[in-house]
Every structure is written in C-alpha cells, then in structure tokens.
Amino acid sequence: MNKISRAFIISDVICFLLLLIFLFALPKTLFKSPTSYVIEASNGNLLSAAIATDGQWRFPVADSVPLKFKQCIIAFEDKRFYQHFGIDFLAMSRAMKQNWKAKSVVSGGSTLSMQVIRLSRKQDRTIWQKVLEMILALRLELKYNKTEIIGLYAANAPFGSNVVGLEAASWRYYGRNAESLSWGEMATLAVLPNSPSLVHPGKNTTRLIKKRNDLLDKLVKLKFIDQTTANLSKLEPVPGKPLPLPQNAPHLLNRFKADRKNLGFNSTKITSSLNEDLQLKVNAILKRYNNRYRANDINNISALVLDAKTGQVVSYVGNVYQPENVALQSHVDMIKAPRSPGSTLKPLLYASMLNDGFILPHTLIPDIPTQIAGYSPQNYDLGYDGAIAADKALSRSLNIPAVKMLQQYKYERFYDKLKKLGISTLNKPADHYGLSLILGGSEVTMWDLANTYLGMVRTLNHFNTYQGLYNPADYQAATYIPSQKIEEKGEERTSFLDHGAIWATFNAMEEVMRPGDEGLWEQFSSSQRVAWKTGTSFGFRDAWAVGLTPQYVVCIWVGNADGEGRPGLVGIEAAAPVLFDIFRLLPNGKWFEVPKTKLKKAKICRQSGYKAGEYCPDPIEELIPTAGEKTVICPFHKRVHLDHTGTYRVTDQCEQVNHMQHQNWFILPPAMEYYYKIKNSDYRSLPPYSPGCAIENNMGTMELIYPKNGASIYIPLEIDGTRGKIVLNAAHRNTNAKIYWHIDHEYVATTSHYHQLAVNPAPGKHTLTLVDENGERLVQFFTVLEKEKKK
Known part of the structure; x- marks a missing residue:
C-alpha cells in the first residue's frame, strides 16, 4: 500500500469518526433540568403549580407555542429562522462587524437553534463554545423540526428572576396563559430572554418599554401587525413584581405527584378532568363555611364531585388551602385520609340486605335497648321506636336498627361486601370491627366512599344501556385524567348489588329526614331530587354528607385533620349544608329510571313490611327487588x-x-x-x-328488656366508693299486670304498669325470675363483673 492510499484511508476513517461524533454529539434528552408540577383544568387553564426542585418556575414543554410568540421571537432574535439550517451566516457577519466597530460584544448573531444549544449546555461563553454551539445547532436541525426547536426555546428561555419558559412567565407576570396574551404583553415577554434582568419592580422600566416598543415596530415592518395595533400595544403597562401562581387544586396536584409514575406519565404536567368554573365555586363555598366553622375550632373541610356519566372527577378540594397558617394543617388532603365514616355505610348495608333477600324495603326492624356480647349501641336521640321500617330507620339514621340488621346479615358478610365495593382501608380482620362496623367502627377515605356510591349510580344508570346486564368496570375508581375512560360494556349477569336493590336504596336515601327547624329547612330546599346520607363519627371528630343524582356524586367531610373532636360537629349541621350548596351549582337532570325487569310485584303486609301471609288483613301491592321473594312471610x-x-x-x-x-x-x-x-x-x-281460661304460651307475655339473657354487666362505683345499682327493665303485654321479681329465687319487689327495678346484686352469676299474676314465669341469667372489661 503506497503512501497516497494510506492517506486516503486515514482521511476516510477520520471523516467517519467525525461523522459519528457529529451524529451522537447531541444527547438523547436535551434538557434535564427538573420541571414544575403543573395541573390544568379541562379547558387548559392553570389550576395549580409547584416550583421545580431546583427552585425555578419551569413548566414542561408545551404541546404548542402561541403564534404571537413565534412571530415576536423570530422578529426579535432570528428573522431568517425558517430559512437557515441552524446557522445564519449573514447575521454572524453582521454581528462581527458591529462588535469590531464597538470594540466589544454588542451582538452575538446566534440563531434560535444556537440559543437552544446554549441554554441546554450552560457553559461559559467563549469562542470555542460558540463554534461548538454552531456545530450542535446543525445537528439539532437534523433531529428536530422548526416547530419543535422553537418549542424548546419557549420552554427553557430565562424570563427574569427564577422564571424559566414562556408559560411560567405568562402566569408569573400576567396571571393567565400565554395563548390569551395581547401583542403588547407577548412582545414584552419576547425581549426578556435577551435581557432577563430587566424585570425588577421599580427598576429598568424605561429600558424594558423601549425594547418592547422597538419590537412592536419591527412587527409592523414585517407585516405581522398593523400600525394601529402597535400603537395601542405601546400603551399597555409592563409587569412589576411576579404574581403568585394559582393554587386552586393544590391537593390534586400533590396527588398527581404521587401517582405520576404509576400512571405512566413522563411529563410533570397534566390537563385534568376538573371543571375550572365548578372548582373555583366549590373552593369559594368551602372557604365561606371554613370561616364560619373556625369560630368553633373546626379547621378543615373537603369536597369531591364526580361525574357519573364519564366517571371523572370534576371538582377536587382536599382541604381549604391556607399555607400561611401551618397550624391549620390545610396541606393535608382529607380526600385521601382514612377517617371514621359514621353512618355513611348504612345505605350499603340496606342495599346488601335487599340484594341478598334478607329484608324488603319496609321490613320492620327492632328498635329496643340492645346488648350484644357487652356491646350496647345507642340511637343519637337516646330514644326507642320499638319497631321501625328498614327504610325509615335508614332515613333517620337510627343506630340500634342498623346493628340489628348487621347482626342478621352477619358482619363477616358485610365486611367482604365492602371490600368488593371498593373500600380499601379495611386492613384488619372482620372480627376486629364486629358489629361496630356499621356505626363507624372502621376507617374509610372520602375517595373510596364517593367511588362506592359512584359505582351504584353508574350501575343503575346503565340498566337500559346494558339491557339488564352489568359492567364490572362501573365500580372502577373515578379518574381525574380525561384520557382514562371507564370501559363501557355490559357483560355479566350478576353484580355486587343489583339494579332493584340500588333503586330501592336511593329511594330510601331521598327520604332522609331534613332538620325540623324552619330556618334549616330552607337551607336544604333544592330544585333537584337528591339521595343523600349524613354521618357523624364517635366523639364528634368527623362530619360527613354524601349525595347523589343520576348525574353526580358529591361527598363532603368536615372536621380537624389532627382528629380533635368538637361539639356540634355533626353531619346534618356541618356537612349537609355544604352538600346542598354544591348541588345548587350542578345542572339538574332526570331521576333514575325504574329497573322494571329487576323488580317484582308482591303483596306486602302494610303494618310489618314483610310479605303478606294468610293472616295479614290489609295487604298492599308493591314493587320489590327480585331477591325479596326469598324473604319470610310476616311473622x-x-x-x-x-x-x-x-x-x-x-x-x-x-x-x-x-x-x-x-x-x-x-x-x-x-x-x-x-x-x-x-x-x-x-x-x-x-x-x-x-x-279462668288456660293461657297459651306461644305469644310471649313477658320479655326482659334489660339485661338480656346471659349478659355480663359491670356496675361502676359511686363517688363515695360504694357500688352503684343497675335498673332492671321488663315489658308485659297487659299494661295493668303486676310482676313479682325474684333474684336467686328470693323475692325482691313487685312492680305494676312500668316494670323497672333498681337493684344492687353482688358480683357473680345470678338467676332472675319474673312471675305475673297469672303465674306465667320468665327465667333468665346475668353476671355482674367484679372489674370492668378492658376494651
């Protein structure tokens, strides 16, 4: 091989290596700086943003750049942007002449492509770096098109202070998105990357206005705008100090931060499903109530509104955001926080029992003093109805009938049902909760609770859509990302709750007792039909209200994030007024259609609500869920x-x-x-x-109300150290009858009319015998404990 051939080979290798270096010179990801988390409403307007981890307000690259900005930045920085391939040699030669004459650098001649490279590299400005920028700008033009290049510039150019990128600058200086800026405002922003230090409150205003006006004149020469528009734009003021960014959905923003990787999002910006107008109005409502409740040291309130048709979140207020007062803990997202649900699970038990054929809508449920394995539930009003229809017990939110219903249904079965319906916070065995499960003895999140009712609404809404079939996806959690829609498909013949049970439950919820006071009644008046339920946790720590229509599900929580209870913190007084104020914002629509094929006509006993038997004197015909055919005849x-x-x-x-x-x-x-x-x-x-007539014993003449047979009782000590008394209580069918009381076969006392007796039995097991005038006997047992059982 001669020297000439070897030289050609070496030169080819060098050229090949240079080509490889050129091709791989540009990193795969040009900008690696952290970006702000940004959440927009469904209309694209900014709801909330969080500063990037490096302390800069830097929004992710936008999908598009406003035409005004493109024309302004091209006119100001790079008039031949669309003609060159990354290097503008005319601009470079002009800059060299200007710099030579001025004996200093007055013009760089850099194209927008070169500026993008410089912004991504952040190197000192030297001749060598300038040459490198030129080479990389050529490579940039091969990888990206002109629209993408100007998008990279708009997203990463400095706009003064700690503001980076056009979108962040638009919100920081003008309080709205870049698309809505005027020519004067856009021209102001276009000159800032060239001299970002111009933005200082009270300083450099004259220089900034001159630069802005010079650019407006250039736009006229380039025929981007007319002279009148330029003249009017010159009258616009320039920005002073940066404005705070909107914080209208900060808790959803934080939720997105936590969910982003699981959602598969690369960008830190999303356009959410939130309705901006509704979100702002719900924020205002909650702020108004929060100001009122704080007088009673109730500091936190949250609201969630779900669109039943789309399965999307349309308003998400995790708390009334007050970052200036750290003690209020307004940063806590109460929509995600596990809290005691109070009575808000009662409709789910009612629906489950209808669904599984345990009761009918008006079945009588006992409402009497109750003690079950040492557990003694009490109604909120401390009274008793004796017996009450199941739907009325639900509408009045009575505790004892609810416990009696759960005792019949079995708490293990209800526990499993709640898990299937989407309650994710039941992380202990069913026995841990027991019968208290129905009275708020567990924890739920507002998110799970609202989504459970959403699943019920969607199931009933889809009765005709799926021709009586069910879509398991109806119970999928709502989404705040519009692109993630719930699949519309009817494919199963069974569901967690059938159409008939849900329909009857919503009817019962629509009859929830409103406050009796006339002033409060007006608060709850509404032009639309709403099925709703309130809840109050033990110790007045949580106040709930959940309401639904065929179109929306609304859930409200009021309380303190730290769990402190407050007097008056009850669902009907604290949460329900907020619920109905929000429903007034929502459009009205038709009520649920009757799922006729999932209901059966049946003869029902008017007084008992059971299926009518041969001895029911006045049966009525009603529509009942199909599973109701399995219920027993009126007893x-x-x-x-x-x-x-x-x-x-x-x-x-x-x-x-x-x-x-x-x-x-x-x-x-x-x-x-x-x-x-x-x-x-x-x-x-x-x-x-x-x-003188022999008595039939099959109807029960006497019954002991307290204590129940086999009960264990602890009698607390009085202030003076002596043991107190218990009050025995019995009922007799004959109001005039006398009852002779015996304890451990020894006569104690006689009662008539009202059969109550205060006694002080010693610790241990006792036999209680009741005998009436006709010689009928009732014998039961109870135990008095030496020490109180530990919970």
Whole structure:
C-alpha cells in the first residue's frame, strides 16, 4: 500500500469518526433540568403549580407555542429562522462587524437553534463554545423540526428572576396563559430572554418599554401587525413584581405527584378532568363555611364531585388551602385520609340486605335497648321506636336498627361486601370491627366512599344501556385524567348489588329526614331530587354528607385533620349544608329510571313490611327487588281467638269454638310492643285471657328488656366508693299486670304498669325470675363483673 492510499484511508476513517461524533454529539434528552408540577383544568387553564426542585418556575414543554410568540421571537432574535439550517451566516457577519466597530460584544448573531444549544449546555461563553454551539445547532436541525426547536426555546428561555419558559412567565407576570396574551404583553415577554434582568419592580422600566416598543415596530415592518395595533400595544403597562401562581387544586396536584409514575406519565404536567368554573365555586363555598366553622375550632373541610356519566372527577378540594397558617394543617388532603365514616355505610348495608333477600324495603326492624356480647349501641336521640321500617330507620339514621340488621346479615358478610365495593382501608380482620362496623367502627377515605356510591349510580344508570346486564368496570375508581375512560360494556349477569336493590336504596336515601327547624329547612330546599346520607363519627371528630343524582356524586367531610373532636360537629349541621350548596351549582337532570325487569310485584303486609301471609288483613301491592321473594312471610300477624263479646282471648278449654270470634292480629314481641305503642297510638294490644281460661304460651307475655339473657354487666362505683345499682327493665303485654321479681329465687319487689327495678346484686352469676299474676314465669341469667372489661 503506497503512501497516497494510506492517506486516503486515514482521511476516510477520520471523516467517519467525525461523522459519528457529529451524529451522537447531541444527547438523547436535551434538557434535564427538573420541571414544575403543573395541573390544568379541562379547558387548559392553570389550576395549580409547584416550583421545580431546583427552585425555578419551569413548566414542561408545551404541546404548542402561541403564534404571537413565534412571530415576536423570530422578529426579535432570528428573522431568517425558517430559512437557515441552524446557522445564519449573514447575521454572524453582521454581528462581527458591529462588535469590531464597538470594540466589544454588542451582538452575538446566534440563531434560535444556537440559543437552544446554549441554554441546554450552560457553559461559559467563549469562542470555542460558540463554534461548538454552531456545530450542535446543525445537528439539532437534523433531529428536530422548526416547530419543535422553537418549542424548546419557549420552554427553557430565562424570563427574569427564577422564571424559566414562556408559560411560567405568562402566569408569573400576567396571571393567565400565554395563548390569551395581547401583542403588547407577548412582545414584552419576547425581549426578556435577551435581557432577563430587566424585570425588577421599580427598576429598568424605561429600558424594558423601549425594547418592547422597538419590537412592536419591527412587527409592523414585517407585516405581522398593523400600525394601529402597535400603537395601542405601546400603551399597555409592563409587569412589576411576579404574581403568585394559582393554587386552586393544590391537593390534586400533590396527588398527581404521587401517582405520576404509576400512571405512566413522563411529563410533570397534566390537563385534568376538573371543571375550572365548578372548582373555583366549590373552593369559594368551602372557604365561606371554613370561616364560619373556625369560630368553633373546626379547621378543615373537603369536597369531591364526580361525574357519573364519564366517571371523572370534576371538582377536587382536599382541604381549604391556607399555607400561611401551618397550624391549620390545610396541606393535608382529607380526600385521601382514612377517617371514621359514621353512618355513611348504612345505605350499603340496606342495599346488601335487599340484594341478598334478607329484608324488603319496609321490613320492620327492632328498635329496643340492645346488648350484644357487652356491646350496647345507642340511637343519637337516646330514644326507642320499638319497631321501625328498614327504610325509615335508614332515613333517620337510627343506630340500634342498623346493628340489628348487621347482626342478621352477619358482619363477616358485610365486611367482604365492602371490600368488593371498593373500600380499601379495611386492613384488619372482620372480627376486629364486629358489629361496630356499621356505626363507624372502621376507617374509610372520602375517595373510596364517593367511588362506592359512584359505582351504584353508574350501575343503575346503565340498566337500559346494558339491557339488564352489568359492567364490572362501573365500580372502577373515578379518574381525574380525561384520557382514562371507564370501559363501557355490559357483560355479566350478576353484580355486587343489583339494579332493584340500588333503586330501592336511593329511594330510601331521598327520604332522609331534613332538620325540623324552619330556618334549616330552607337551607336544604333544592330544585333537584337528591339521595343523600349524613354521618357523624364517635366523639364528634368527623362530619360527613354524601349525595347523589343520576348525574353526580358529591361527598363532603368536615372536621380537624389532627382528629380533635368538637361539639356540634355533626353531619346534618356541618356537612349537609355544604352538600346542598354544591348541588345548587350542578345542572339538574332526570331521576333514575325504574329497573322494571329487576323488580317484582308482591303483596306486602302494610303494618310489618314483610310479605303478606294468610293472616295479614290489609295487604298492599308493591314493587320489590327480585331477591325479596326469598324473604319470610310476616311473622307478626297471627290468628287469635276471642270470646263471643270480643273482649277476652279464649281457648277451646273455656269457650265453645262455635261461640268464638276469630281475628287476625298484629302482635309484636313484648319488648318491641312496649316502645312501639308509645309512638303508634293505633297499635292494639292483645286482649287479656278470659278469667279462668288456660293461657297459651306461644305469644310471649313477658320479655326482659334489660339485661338480656346471659349478659355480663359491670356496675361502676359511686363517688363515695360504694357500688352503684343497675335498673332492671321488663315489658308485659297487659299494661295493668303486676310482676313479682325474684333474684336467686328470693323475692325482691313487685312492680305494676312500668316494670323497672333498681337493684344492687353482688358480683357473680345470678338467676332472675319474673312471675305475673297469672303465674306465667320468665327465667333468665346475668353476671355482674367484679372489674370492668378492658376494651
């Protein structure tokens, strides 16, 4: 091989190596600086942003750059941007002449492509760096198109102070997005990257205005704008100090920070599903109530609004944001915080029992003093109805009927149902919660609670859409990202809750008792039908309200983030007014359609709410969920036999059958009857047996209300150290009857009319015997504890 050939090979290798260096000179990711987290409303307007980790306000690269900015920056920085390939040799030669004449650097001649390279490298400005910028600018033009290059410049150019990028600058200096800026405002921003130090409150204003006006004149020469527009634009003021960025959804922004990787987002910016107008109005409502509640040291309030049709979040206020007062803990997102749900799970139990054929909508539920394995629930008003229809018990949010219902349904079954419905915070075994599960003895998040009701709404809404089938995706959690839609498909014949059970539950929820006071009643008046439920946790720590229509689900929480309870912190007073104020903002629509094929006509006993049997005297026809066919026949209507006058009950031992009157009678157990007839004046107690007539024992003459058979009782000590007393309570069908009380087979006392007796038995197991005037006996057992059981 001769020297010439070797020289050609060496030169080819060098050229190849230089080509490789050129091709790989540009890093895969040009800008690696951290960007601000940004969340926009569905209309593209900024809701909230957080400063980048390096202390700069730097928004991610926008999808597009406003035409005004393109024209302004090209006119100001690079008139031949669309003609060159990264280097403008005419501009370079002109700059060299200007610098030579001025004996200093007065013009750089850099193209926008070269400036993008310089911004990405952040190196000292030397001749060698300038040459390198030129080479890399050529490489940049090969990798990116002109639109992308100007987008990179707009996103990374300095705009003074700690503001980087056009979008951040637009919000910091003018309080709105770049697309909405005027020519004067856009021209002002376009000159800033060239001299970012011009923006200082009270300083450099004259220089900034001159630069802005010179640019406006250039725009006229280039025929981007006319002279009139330029003249009017010159009258606009230039910005002073930067404005604070909007913080209208800070908690959703933080949620997005935590969710971003799991969502598969590379960008730190999202356009959310939030309705900007609604979000701002909900913020204002919560702020107004927060100002009122803080007088009672109730510091936090949150609201969540879900669109049932799309399955999207349209308003997300995790707390009333008050960063200036750290003690208020307004940074805590209460939508994600596990809290006691109070009574807000009661509709889910009601729906589950309807769904599984345990009850009908109006089935009577006991409401009497109750003790179950040492657990004694109390109604909020501390009263008793004796027996109450299941839907009325729900609408009045009575605790004892709810516990009785859960006892029948089994808390293990309800625990599993809640998990299937989407309650994710039940992280302990079912036995840990027991019957208290229905009274707020667990924890839920507002997010899970609202999404559970959303699933029910969507299921019922889709009854016709899926021709009676179900879509498991209806119970998927709502999304705040519009691109993530819930799949619309009916594919299963069964669901966690069927259409008929949900429909009956929403009907019961629509009848929730409003406050009786006239002033409060007006607060709750609404032009639209709303199914709703309130809840209050033990110790007045949490006040809840959840409401729904076919179009929306709204959930409200009021309380203190640190868990401190406050008097008056109850759902009906603190949370419900907020709920209805928000519903007034929402458009009205049609109510749920009746799911006719998932309901059956059945004859129902008017008084008991059970399926009518042969002894029900006045049955009515109602629509019930199909599973209701599995429920039992009314147990409270029975055939009784009276003497010929209808005054006394008799048997065939004391009255000839052909002389008897046979009547169907509504008969409650004695303890239920004792309270029921107080509130139901039309209740007819059973007539007494005819004197000398043998008594039938199948209807229960007496019942011990307290203590229940087998109960364990602790009697606390009085102030003087002596042991206190317990009050024994019994019911007898005959209001005039006398009861003779015996403890451990020793006579204690006699009672009549009201059968209550205060006693002080010693610790240990005792036998309690009750005997009435007719010799009927009731024997039960109870234990008095030496020490109180530890919880």
